[in-house]
Amino acid sequence: MMDEGYAWIMTDGMTNSFTYISSSDIENMEGVLGIKTFVPNTKELESFRVRWKSKFQQDNPTVHDVKLDVFGFWAYDAAWALAMAVEIVGAKTFSFQQTENT
Incomplete structure (x- = not known):
């Protein structure tokens, strides 16, 4: 083919x-x-890319020439949305309840 x-x-x-x-x-x-x-290129996006790359290089000094791609943007947006939802709900503590298996 x-x-x-x-x-x-x-x-x-x-x-x-x-x-x-x-x-x-x-x-x-x-x-x-x-x-x-x-993903439209904006000043905010470029600022985020610079901050992200700086932090990434600080945490991973042996890794070079890394670029933030669309999957990284999606992951960041998902984490940010989750954090905003937690703030809106006002959750102060998180706990898990174990269910009984019958």
Whole structure:
């Protein structure tokens, strides 16, 4: 199915990870169509990227040339949304109750 007349359609999960693939490899992928998540570049986003990279390098000094991708943005947004929900609910302590198995 790599012959002329065929096309591959990729999910956004796969296409978003192409940030790490060289441009020459991408050029060889003729007939591949992928949909990528669009994150508009703003001053706030760039400020966040700089802060994140600084903190990451501080915590991981042996890892170099790391970039924050869309999956990192989603993880950050999910953690932030959870923290906001906890504040709104006003939960002060968390505990788990063990259920009895019968």
